[in-house]
Amino acid sequence: MATTRLTLAPILLIAAVLLSTETTAQPTAPAPGPAGPINLTQILEKGGQFTKFMHLLNITQVGAQVNIQLNSSSEGMTVFAPTDNAFQNLKPGTLNKLTADEQVKLILYHVSPKYYSLDDLLSVSNPVRTQASGRDNGVYGLNFTGEANQVNVSTGYVETRVSNALRQQRPLAVYVVDMVLLPGEMFGENKLSPIAPAPKSPSSGVSDDSNSTKKAPASPSDKSGSGERKAGLGFGIGLVVLCLKFLF
Template identity: 90%
Template sequence: MASTRLTLAPLLLIAAVLLSTKTTAQPAAPAPGPAGPINISQILEKGGQFNTFIHLLNITQVGSQVNIQVNSSTEGMTMFAPTDNAFQNLKPGTLNKLTADEQVKLILYHISPKYYSMDDLLSVSNPVRTQASGRDNGVYGLNFTGQPNQINISTGYVETRISNTLRQQPPLAVYVVDMVLLPGEMFGEHKLSPIAPAPKSPSSGVSDDSNSTKKAAAPSDKSGSGEKKFGLGFGLGLVVLCMKFLF
Protein backbone atom coordinates (compact mmCIF):
# COMPACT_ATOMS: atom_id res chain seq x y z
CA MET A 1 0.00 0.00 0.00
CA ALA A 2 2.81 2.36 0.82
CA SER A 3 4.55 1.58 -2.45
CA THR A 4 1.37 2.43 -4.36
CA ARG A 5 1.22 5.86 -2.73
CA LEU A 6 4.84 6.47 -3.61
CA THR A 7 4.18 5.53 -7.22
CA LEU A 8 1.11 7.86 -7.53
CA ALA A 9 2.82 10.86 -5.93
CA PRO A 10 5.09 11.68 -8.90
CA LEU A 11 2.17 11.23 -11.29
CA LEU A 12 0.00 13.66 -9.32
CA LEU A 13 2.83 16.20 -9.24
CA ILE A 14 3.29 15.95 -13.01
CA ALA A 15 -0.46 16.40 -13.55
CA ALA A 16 -0.53 19.49 -11.36
CA VAL A 17 2.35 21.03 -13.29
CA LEU A 18 0.63 20.35 -16.61
CA LEU A 19 -2.64 21.92 -15.42
CA SER A 20 -0.90 25.05 -14.16
CA THR A 21 1.01 25.37 -17.44
CA LYS A 22 -2.18 25.02 -19.45
CA THR A 23 -3.94 27.64 -17.33
CA THR A 24 -1.07 30.09 -17.73
CA ALA A 25 -0.87 29.58 -21.46
CA GLN A 26 -4.49 30.58 -22.08
CA PRO A 27 -4.71 33.74 -24.22
CA ALA A 28 -5.72 36.95 -22.47
CA ALA A 29 -9.20 38.39 -23.09
CA PRO A 30 -9.28 40.79 -26.03
CA ALA A 31 -9.07 44.47 -25.12
CA PRO A 32 -12.26 46.47 -25.67
CA GLY A 33 -12.37 48.09 -29.07
CA PRO A 34 -12.43 51.85 -29.56
CA ALA A 35 -15.69 53.61 -28.77
CA GLY A 36 -17.91 54.42 -31.72
CA PRO A 37 -18.36 57.94 -33.07
CA ILE A 38 -20.22 60.44 -30.94
CA ASN A 39 -23.89 60.89 -31.82
CA ILE A 40 -25.49 63.90 -30.18
CA SER A 41 -29.06 62.68 -30.70
CA GLN A 42 -28.33 59.43 -28.85
CA ILE A 43 -26.83 61.37 -25.93
CA LEU A 44 -29.91 63.59 -25.71
CA GLU A 45 -32.31 60.66 -26.06
CA LYS A 46 -30.75 59.04 -23.01
CA GLY A 47 -31.53 62.21 -21.07
CA GLY A 48 -35.22 61.68 -21.80
CA GLN A 49 -36.40 65.31 -21.80
CA PHE A 50 -35.05 66.84 -25.00
CA ASN A 51 -37.53 65.81 -27.70
CA THR A 52 -38.11 69.35 -28.98
CA PHE A 53 -34.41 70.14 -29.11
CA ILE A 54 -33.69 66.86 -30.93
CA HIS A 55 -36.45 67.69 -33.43
CA LEU A 56 -34.94 71.11 -34.10
CA LEU A 57 -31.47 69.63 -34.45
CA ASN A 58 -32.83 67.27 -37.09
CA ILE A 59 -34.95 69.67 -39.16
CA THR A 60 -32.20 72.29 -39.22
CA GLN A 61 -29.55 69.61 -39.91
CA VAL A 62 -27.43 71.13 -37.17
CA GLY A 63 -27.30 67.74 -35.43
CA SER A 64 -25.53 66.16 -38.41
CA GLN A 65 -23.06 69.03 -38.54
CA VAL A 66 -22.32 68.62 -34.84
CA ASN A 67 -21.68 64.90 -35.21
CA ILE A 68 -19.25 65.49 -38.07
CA GLN A 69 -17.42 68.33 -36.42
CA VAL A 70 -17.13 66.87 -32.93
CA ASN A 71 -15.71 63.63 -34.28
CA SER A 72 -13.08 65.42 -36.36
CA SER A 73 -12.29 68.61 -34.47
CA THR A 74 -9.31 68.97 -32.15
CA GLU A 75 -11.02 71.77 -30.22
CA GLY A 76 -14.11 69.76 -29.32
CA MET A 77 -17.55 71.28 -28.71
CA THR A 78 -19.85 72.36 -25.88
CA MET A 79 -23.65 72.18 -26.12
CA PHE A 80 -26.28 73.77 -23.89
CA ALA A 81 -29.44 71.69 -24.25
CA PRO A 82 -32.81 73.25 -23.30
CA THR A 83 -35.37 70.85 -21.86
CA ASP A 84 -38.84 70.31 -23.30
CA ASN A 85 -40.23 72.44 -20.46
CA ALA A 86 -37.92 75.26 -21.51
CA PHE A 87 -39.49 75.32 -24.98
CA GLN A 88 -43.00 75.06 -23.54
CA ASN A 89 -42.34 78.14 -21.41
CA LEU A 90 -41.62 80.28 -24.47
CA LYS A 91 -44.25 82.82 -25.48
CA PRO A 92 -46.69 81.26 -27.98
CA GLY A 93 -45.50 81.66 -31.54
CA THR A 94 -41.89 82.49 -30.64
CA LEU A 95 -40.41 79.78 -32.86
CA ASN A 96 -43.03 80.08 -35.60
CA LYS A 97 -42.19 83.75 -36.08
CA LEU A 98 -38.60 82.85 -36.97
CA THR A 99 -37.49 82.28 -40.54
CA ALA A 100 -35.70 79.06 -41.45
CA ASP A 101 -32.34 80.84 -41.27
CA GLU A 102 -33.18 82.32 -37.88
CA GLN A 103 -34.14 78.89 -36.53
CA VAL A 104 -30.77 77.54 -37.64
CA LYS A 105 -28.99 80.45 -35.97
CA LEU A 106 -30.97 79.93 -32.77
CA ILE A 107 -29.89 76.28 -32.54
CA LEU A 108 -26.29 77.14 -33.42
CA TYR A 109 -26.38 79.68 -30.60
CA HIS A 110 -26.66 76.78 -28.13
CA ILE A 111 -23.33 75.30 -29.28
CA SER A 112 -19.79 76.54 -28.73
CA PRO A 113 -17.05 75.38 -31.12
CA LYS A 114 -14.77 74.46 -28.21
CA TYR A 115 -14.84 72.01 -25.32
CA TYR A 116 -15.39 73.64 -21.92
CA SER A 117 -15.49 71.85 -18.61
CA MET A 118 -17.45 73.38 -15.73
CA ASP A 119 -14.21 74.77 -14.30
CA ASP A 120 -13.34 76.26 -17.68
CA LEU A 121 -16.63 78.13 -17.81
CA LEU A 122 -15.87 79.82 -14.48
CA SER A 123 -12.59 81.24 -15.74
CA VAL A 124 -13.39 81.78 -19.41
CA SER A 125 -13.09 85.21 -20.99
CA ASN A 126 -16.55 86.58 -21.78
CA PRO A 127 -18.26 86.64 -24.17
CA VAL A 128 -17.80 83.07 -25.35
CA ARG A 129 -18.24 82.51 -29.06
CA THR A 130 -20.92 80.18 -30.34
CA GLN A 131 -21.54 78.48 -33.66
CA ALA A 132 -23.83 81.40 -34.50
CA SER A 133 -21.09 83.99 -33.96
CA GLY A 134 -19.90 86.01 -36.88
CA ARG A 135 -16.42 87.21 -37.59
CA ASP A 136 -16.53 89.80 -34.83
CA ASN A 137 -16.02 88.34 -31.38
CA GLY A 138 -18.94 89.02 -29.10
CA VAL A 139 -21.66 88.76 -31.75
CA TYR A 140 -24.06 86.00 -30.68
CA GLY A 141 -21.84 85.26 -27.68
CA LEU A 142 -22.62 83.87 -24.21
CA ASN A 143 -21.54 85.23 -20.83
CA PHE A 144 -20.77 83.01 -17.84
CA THR A 145 -20.59 83.91 -14.16
CA GLY A 146 -21.08 82.11 -10.86
CA GLN A 147 -19.30 79.64 -8.64
CA PRO A 148 -18.45 75.91 -8.79
CA ASN A 149 -21.93 74.80 -7.68
CA GLN A 150 -23.85 77.27 -9.83
CA ILE A 151 -22.89 78.61 -13.25
CA ASN A 152 -25.09 81.32 -14.72
CA ILE A 153 -25.51 81.96 -18.43
CA SER A 154 -26.56 85.32 -19.86
CA THR A 155 -27.49 86.03 -23.47
CA GLY A 156 -28.16 89.73 -23.02
CA TYR A 157 -31.87 88.94 -23.21
CA VAL A 158 -32.40 85.98 -20.85
CA GLU A 159 -30.41 84.62 -17.93
CA THR A 160 -30.48 81.06 -16.63
CA ARG A 161 -28.10 78.51 -15.13
CA ILE A 162 -26.69 75.09 -15.88
CA SER A 163 -28.98 72.71 -14.02
CA ASN A 164 -27.37 69.37 -14.90
CA THR A 165 -24.63 67.67 -16.91
CA LEU A 166 -25.31 65.01 -19.53
CA ARG A 167 -21.71 64.63 -20.61
CA GLN A 168 -18.44 66.22 -19.57
CA GLN A 169 -15.79 64.26 -21.40
CA PRO A 170 -13.63 65.56 -24.25
CA PRO A 171 -14.27 66.19 -27.04
CA LEU A 172 -17.92 66.95 -26.12
CA ALA A 173 -19.62 68.54 -23.13
CA VAL A 174 -23.43 68.65 -22.93
CA TYR A 175 -25.02 70.80 -20.22
CA VAL A 176 -28.74 71.08 -19.39
CA VAL A 177 -30.40 74.50 -19.22
CA ASP A 178 -33.95 75.27 -18.07
CA MET A 179 -34.50 78.13 -20.52
CA VAL A 180 -34.09 78.48 -24.26
CA LEU A 181 -31.08 80.72 -24.86
CA LEU A 182 -32.65 83.56 -26.84
CA PRO A 183 -29.86 85.75 -28.24
CA GLY A 184 -30.10 89.44 -27.54
CA GLU A 185 -29.12 90.15 -31.14
CA MET A 186 -32.31 88.42 -32.30
CA PHE A 187 -34.80 89.16 -29.51
CA GLY A 188 -33.33 92.18 -27.72
CA GLU A 189 -35.65 94.74 -29.26
CA HIS A 190 -38.60 93.25 -27.38
CA LYS A 191 -37.18 94.17 -23.98
CA LEU A 192 -36.49 97.83 -24.73
CA SER A 193 -38.43 100.38 -22.71
CA PRO A 194 -41.07 102.44 -24.58
CA ILE A 195 -39.46 105.02 -26.78
CA ALA A 196 -39.81 108.56 -25.41
CA PRO A 197 -41.27 111.20 -27.77
CA ALA A 198 -38.57 112.55 -30.01
CA PRO A 199 -37.55 116.15 -29.29
CA LYS A 200 -38.82 118.68 -31.78
CA SER A 201 -36.34 119.72 -34.39
CA PRO A 202 -35.21 123.37 -34.45
CA SER A 203 -37.06 123.98 -37.70
CA SER A 204 -40.34 122.67 -36.32
CA GLY A 205 -39.85 124.73 -33.18
CA VAL A 206 -39.43 127.91 -35.19
CA SER A 207 -42.52 127.24 -37.23
CA ASP A 208 -44.52 126.48 -34.11
CA ASP A 209 -43.36 129.68 -32.45
CA SER A 210 -44.18 131.72 -35.52
CA ASN A 211 -47.63 130.16 -35.73
CA SER A 212 -48.27 130.81 -32.07
CA THR A 213 -47.10 134.38 -32.53
CA LYS A 214 -49.45 134.84 -35.43
CA LYS A 215 -52.32 133.35 -33.43
CA ALA A 216 -51.52 135.55 -30.45
CA ALA A 217 -51.24 138.59 -32.66
CA ALA A 218 -54.56 137.93 -34.33
CA PRO A 219 -56.69 139.09 -31.40
CA SER A 220 -54.68 142.32 -31.12
CA ASP A 221 -55.28 143.03 -34.80
CA LYS A 222 -59.00 142.53 -34.31
CA SER A 223 -59.06 144.81 -31.28
CA GLY A 224 -57.11 147.47 -33.15
CA SER A 225 -59.50 147.45 -36.07
CA GLY A 226 -62.43 147.66 -33.61
CA GLU A 227 -60.90 150.70 -31.97
CA LYS A 228 -60.42 152.32 -35.39
CA LYS A 229 -64.06 151.67 -36.30
CA PHE A 230 -65.23 153.05 -32.93
CA GLY A 231 -63.12 156.20 -33.29
CA LEU A 232 -64.36 156.83 -36.83
CA GLY A 233 -68.01 156.42 -35.81
CA PHE A 234 -67.60 158.77 -32.83
CA GLY A 235 -66.04 161.47 -35.05
CA LEU A 236 -68.85 161.29 -37.61
CA GLY A 237 -71.41 161.60 -34.82
CA LEU A 238 -69.81 164.82 -33.60
CA VAL A 239 -69.78 166.28 -37.11
CA VAL A 240 -73.47 165.55 -37.59
CA LEU A 241 -74.31 167.06 -34.18
CA CYS A 242 -72.38 170.27 -34.95
CA MET A 243 -74.12 170.68 -38.30
CA LYS A 244 -77.52 170.46 -36.57
CA PHE A 245 -76.59 173.36 -34.28
CA LEU A 246 -75.27 175.43 -37.16
CA PHE A 247 -78.36 174.99 -39.31
Protein backbone atom coordinates in the same frame (compact mmCIF):
# COMPACT_ATOMS: atom_id res chain seq x y z
CA MET B 1 10.33 3.65 0.26
CA ALA B 2 12.34 3.99 -2.92
CA THR B 3 9.73 1.90 -4.72
CA THR B 4 6.95 4.28 -3.55
CA ARG B 5 8.81 7.30 -4.83
CA LEU B 6 9.35 5.63 -8.18
CA THR B 7 5.64 4.84 -8.38
CA LEU B 8 4.54 8.40 -7.56
CA ALA B 9 6.96 10.07 -9.93
CA PRO B 10 5.07 9.25 -13.14
CA ILE B 11 1.78 10.25 -11.51
CA LEU B 12 3.15 13.64 -10.45
CA LEU B 13 4.61 14.18 -13.90
CA ILE B 14 1.28 13.45 -15.55
CA ALA B 15 -0.53 15.78 -13.12
CA ALA B 16 1.94 18.58 -13.86
CA VAL B 17 1.40 18.15 -17.62
CA LEU B 18 -2.37 18.23 -17.20
CA LEU B 19 -2.25 21.41 -15.09
CA SER B 20 -0.04 23.19 -17.59
CA THR B 21 -2.38 22.17 -20.42
CA GLU B 22 -5.43 23.55 -18.61
CA THR B 23 -3.60 26.82 -17.90
CA THR B 24 -2.64 27.41 -21.51
CA ALA B 25 -6.07 26.36 -22.76
CA GLN B 26 -7.90 29.07 -20.81
CA PRO B 27 -8.84 31.94 -23.18
CA THR B 28 -7.49 35.36 -22.30
CA ALA B 29 -9.91 38.27 -21.76
CA PRO B 30 -10.35 40.35 -24.94
CA ALA B 31 -8.84 43.81 -24.90
CA PRO B 32 -11.40 46.64 -24.84
CA GLY B 33 -12.15 47.95 -28.32
CA PRO B 34 -11.87 51.57 -29.35
CA ALA B 35 -14.69 53.84 -28.23
CA GLY B 36 -17.31 54.53 -30.88
CA PRO B 37 -17.99 57.97 -32.33
CA ILE B 38 -19.77 60.44 -30.05
CA ASN B 39 -23.41 61.01 -30.92
CA LEU B 40 -25.15 64.07 -29.48
CA THR B 41 -28.65 62.73 -30.14
CA GLN B 42 -27.97 59.55 -28.15
CA ILE B 43 -26.77 61.62 -25.20
CA LEU B 44 -29.93 63.75 -25.28
CA GLU B 45 -32.15 60.67 -25.60
CA LYS B 46 -30.72 59.32 -22.36
CA GLY B 47 -31.60 62.62 -20.69
CA GLY B 48 -35.26 62.02 -21.55
CA GLN B 49 -36.51 65.63 -21.68
CA PHE B 50 -35.12 67.09 -24.88
CA THR B 51 -37.58 65.99 -27.57
CA LYS B 52 -38.10 69.47 -29.04
CA PHE B 53 -34.41 70.32 -29.04
CA MET B 54 -33.57 67.02 -30.76
CA HIS B 55 -36.25 67.73 -33.37
CA LEU B 56 -34.73 71.14 -34.12
CA LEU B 57 -31.23 69.68 -34.22
CA ASN B 58 -32.51 67.23 -36.82
CA ILE B 59 -34.47 69.55 -39.13
CA THR B 60 -31.74 72.20 -39.10
CA GLN B 61 -28.99 69.59 -39.64
CA VAL B 62 -27.06 71.15 -36.75
CA GLY B 63 -26.98 67.80 -34.92
CA ALA B 64 -25.19 66.10 -37.82
CA GLN B 65 -22.80 69.03 -38.08
CA VAL B 66 -21.93 68.75 -34.38
CA ASN B 67 -21.28 65.02 -34.64
CA ILE B 68 -18.96 65.50 -37.62
CA GLN B 69 -17.04 68.34 -35.99
CA LEU B 70 -16.73 66.45 -32.70
CA ASN B 71 -14.89 63.61 -34.36
CA SER B 72 -12.63 65.85 -36.44
CA SER B 73 -11.76 68.82 -34.20
CA SER B 74 -9.23 69.02 -31.37
CA GLU B 75 -11.04 71.94 -29.71
CA GLY B 76 -14.11 69.93 -28.71
CA MET B 77 -17.58 71.44 -28.30
CA THR B 78 -20.02 72.58 -25.63
CA VAL B 79 -23.80 72.27 -26.04
CA PHE B 80 -26.45 74.02 -23.94
CA ALA B 81 -29.60 71.92 -24.19
CA PRO B 82 -32.98 73.53 -23.37
CA THR B 83 -35.55 71.20 -21.85
CA ASP B 84 -39.00 70.58 -23.32
CA ASN B 85 -40.42 72.80 -20.55
CA ALA B 86 -38.13 75.59 -21.71
CA PHE B 87 -39.71 75.47 -25.17
CA GLN B 88 -43.21 75.28 -23.73
CA ASN B 89 -42.56 78.46 -21.75
CA LEU B 90 -41.87 80.46 -24.92
CA LYS B 91 -44.53 82.88 -26.10
CA PRO B 92 -46.92 81.18 -28.55
CA GLY B 93 -45.70 81.46 -32.13
CA THR B 94 -42.13 82.42 -31.21
CA LEU B 95 -40.54 79.67 -33.27
CA ASN B 96 -43.14 79.77 -36.03
CA LYS B 97 -42.30 83.41 -36.73
CA LEU B 98 -38.71 82.49 -37.50
CA THR B 99 -37.56 81.74 -41.02
CA ALA B 100 -35.64 78.55 -41.74
CA ASP B 101 -32.34 80.48 -41.65
CA GLU B 102 -33.27 82.08 -38.33
CA GLN B 103 -34.08 78.68 -36.82
CA VAL B 104 -30.64 77.42 -37.85
CA LYS B 105 -29.06 80.51 -36.29
CA LEU B 106 -31.00 79.95 -33.06
CA ILE B 107 -29.87 76.32 -32.70
CA LEU B 108 -26.26 77.17 -33.60
CA TYR B 109 -26.42 79.75 -30.80
CA HIS B 110 -26.73 76.87 -28.30
CA VAL B 111 -23.41 75.35 -29.40
CA SER B 112 -19.92 76.64 -28.67
CA PRO B 113 -17.04 75.43 -30.88
CA LYS B 114 -14.86 74.66 -27.84
CA TYR B 115 -14.98 72.34 -24.84
CA TYR B 116 -15.73 74.09 -21.52
CA SER B 117 -16.01 72.49 -18.10
CA LEU B 118 -18.15 74.25 -15.48
CA ASP B 119 -14.97 75.57 -13.88
CA ASP B 120 -13.87 76.93 -17.25
CA LEU B 121 -17.16 78.81 -17.62
CA LEU B 122 -16.60 80.55 -14.28
CA SER B 123 -13.34 82.07 -15.46
CA VAL B 124 -13.89 82.35 -19.19
CA SER B 125 -13.42 85.65 -21.03
CA ASN B 126 -16.81 87.01 -22.13
CA PRO B 127 -18.42 86.97 -24.60
CA VAL B 128 -17.96 83.33 -25.54
CA ARG B 129 -18.23 82.52 -29.22
CA THR B 130 -20.99 80.23 -30.47
CA GLN B 131 -21.45 78.45 -33.75
CA ALA B 132 -23.73 81.35 -34.73
CA SER B 133 -20.96 83.92 -34.16
CA GLY B 134 -18.96 83.09 -37.25
CA ARG B 135 -15.67 84.99 -37.18
CA ASP B 136 -17.06 87.88 -35.15
CA ASN B 137 -16.57 87.22 -31.43
CA GLY B 138 -18.85 90.08 -30.38
CA VAL B 139 -21.96 88.96 -32.24
CA TYR B 140 -24.19 86.08 -31.09
CA GLY B 141 -21.94 85.48 -28.08
CA LEU B 142 -22.80 84.19 -24.59
CA ASN B 143 -21.83 85.75 -21.26
CA PHE B 144 -21.16 83.65 -18.17
CA THR B 145 -21.14 84.70 -14.52
CA GLY B 146 -21.37 82.90 -11.19
CA GLU B 147 -19.44 81.55 -8.26
CA ALA B 148 -18.75 78.22 -6.58
CA ASN B 149 -20.80 75.58 -8.41
CA GLN B 150 -23.43 77.94 -9.84
CA VAL B 151 -22.99 79.25 -13.37
CA ASN B 152 -25.39 81.64 -15.09
CA VAL B 153 -25.57 82.29 -18.82
CA SER B 154 -26.89 85.51 -20.37
CA THR B 155 -27.78 86.26 -23.98
CA GLY B 156 -28.47 89.96 -23.54
CA TYR B 157 -32.17 89.13 -23.72
CA VAL B 158 -32.64 86.22 -21.30
CA GLU B 159 -30.59 84.87 -18.40
CA THR B 160 -30.77 81.42 -16.83
CA ARG B 161 -28.75 78.97 -14.79
CA VAL B 162 -26.56 76.28 -16.31
CA SER B 163 -27.90 73.14 -14.61
CA ASN B 164 -26.50 69.65 -14.36
CA ALA B 165 -24.24 68.17 -17.00
CA LEU B 166 -25.46 65.34 -19.22
CA ARG B 167 -21.83 64.90 -20.22
CA GLN B 168 -18.66 66.66 -19.09
CA GLN B 169 -15.82 64.79 -20.71
CA ARG B 170 -13.61 65.86 -23.57
CA PRO B 171 -14.27 66.43 -26.37
CA LEU B 172 -17.94 67.16 -25.55
CA ALA B 173 -19.77 68.87 -22.70
CA VAL B 174 -23.58 68.97 -22.64
CA TYR B 175 -25.30 71.16 -20.05
CA VAL B 176 -29.01 71.51 -19.25
CA VAL B 177 -30.59 74.98 -19.38
CA ASP B 178 -34.13 75.78 -18.23
CA MET B 179 -34.71 78.52 -20.82
CA VAL B 180 -34.26 78.68 -24.58
CA LEU B 181 -31.25 80.92 -25.21
CA LEU B 182 -32.84 83.67 -27.29
CA PRO B 183 -30.07 85.90 -28.69
CA GLY B 184 -30.43 89.62 -28.13
CA GLU B 185 -29.44 90.19 -31.77
CA MET B 186 -32.68 88.50 -32.86
CA PHE B 187 -35.11 89.27 -30.03
CA GLY B 188 -33.75 92.30 -28.17
CA GLU B 189 -34.61 95.97 -28.58
CA ASN B 190 -31.65 96.54 -30.90
CA LYS B 191 -32.68 93.68 -33.15
CA LEU B 192 -30.30 92.82 -35.97
CA SER B 193 -31.95 90.85 -38.73
CA PRO B 194 -29.82 87.82 -39.60
CA ILE B 195 -31.11 88.04 -43.17
CA ALA B 196 -30.12 90.86 -45.50
CA PRO B 197 -33.09 92.99 -46.69
CA ALA B 198 -34.26 92.35 -50.23
CA PRO B 199 -33.19 95.00 -52.80
CA LYS B 200 -35.86 97.44 -53.94
CA SER B 201 -37.53 96.54 -57.20
CA PRO B 202 -36.91 99.06 -60.04
CA SER B 203 -40.55 98.67 -61.11
CA SER B 204 -41.85 99.95 -57.81
CA GLY B 205 -41.71 103.49 -59.13
CA VAL B 206 -40.15 104.74 -55.89
CA SER B 207 -36.84 106.55 -56.18
CA ASP B 208 -34.71 108.90 -54.18
CA ASP B 209 -35.80 111.71 -56.55
CA SER B 210 -39.50 111.27 -55.81
CA ASN B 211 -39.64 114.77 -54.33
CA SER B 212 -38.10 116.35 -57.41
CA THR B 213 -41.55 116.97 -58.93
CA LYS B 214 -42.56 119.20 -56.08
CA LYS B 215 -42.56 122.93 -56.89
CA ALA B 216 -39.42 124.62 -55.62
CA PRO B 217 -40.03 127.55 -53.28
CA ALA B 218 -39.53 131.00 -54.77
CA SER B 219 -36.23 132.64 -54.04
CA PRO B 220 -36.07 136.10 -52.40
CA SER B 221 -35.09 137.69 -55.73
CA ASP B 222 -38.19 136.22 -57.37
CA LYS B 223 -40.37 137.67 -54.62
CA SER B 224 -38.83 141.17 -54.95
CA GLY B 225 -39.21 141.13 -58.74
CA SER B 226 -42.86 140.20 -58.44
CA GLY B 227 -43.42 143.07 -55.97
CA GLU B 228 -41.79 145.61 -58.30
CA ARG B 229 -43.98 144.54 -61.23
CA LYS B 230 -47.12 144.92 -59.11
CA ALA B 231 -46.04 148.43 -57.96
CA GLY B 232 -45.30 149.54 -61.55
CA LEU B 233 -48.66 148.28 -62.74
CA GLY B 234 -50.48 150.22 -59.99
CA PHE B 235 -48.65 153.46 -60.82
CA GLY B 236 -49.57 153.17 -64.51
CA ILE B 237 -53.27 152.67 -63.77
CA GLY B 238 -53.28 155.72 -61.44
CA LEU B 239 -51.70 157.90 -64.14
CA VAL B 240 -54.34 156.87 -66.70
CA VAL B 241 -57.17 157.70 -64.28
CA LEU B 242 -55.67 161.17 -63.59
CA CYS B 243 -55.43 161.95 -67.31
CA LEU B 244 -59.06 160.98 -67.86
CA LYS B 245 -60.13 163.43 -65.12
CA PHE B 246 -58.43 166.32 -66.96
CA LEU B 247 -59.98 165.39 -70.30
CA PHE B 248 -63.48 165.26 -68.95
